[in-house]
Amino acid sequence: MAFADNLPISESIGVFVGISGFDWLTEGRAEPLSAAVAAIGAGTVIYLARYWLRKRKPPKP
Numbered sequence: 615m616a617f618a619d620n621l622p623i624s625e626s627i628g629v630f631v632g633i634s635g636f637d638w639l640t641e642g643r644a645e646p647l648s649a650a651v652a653a654i655g656a657g658t659v660i661y662l663a664r665y666w667l668r669k670r671k672p673p674k675p
Contacts, residue, residue, distance in 0.1 A: 620664055626657035 630653035634644040 620661065622657045622660040622664070625660050626653045629653040629656045 630646075630649045633649040633652050634646060637649065638644040
């Protein structure tokens with residue numbers, strides 16, 4: 615599997631849009647920098663979790 619297949623791009627975009635939208639609804643303005651930092655952090659955590667879970671799978675017979 616290629617490296618790009620394991621990147622959580624759609625999840626990161628969802629986190630970015632969710633945080634930006636929540637800021638916009640609650641404060642009346644969006645803060646894209648804080649939303650981008652949170653999206654990158656969430657994407658990193660998801661990528662590492664997928665990597666760790668893939669390594670833990672038992673080998674196929």
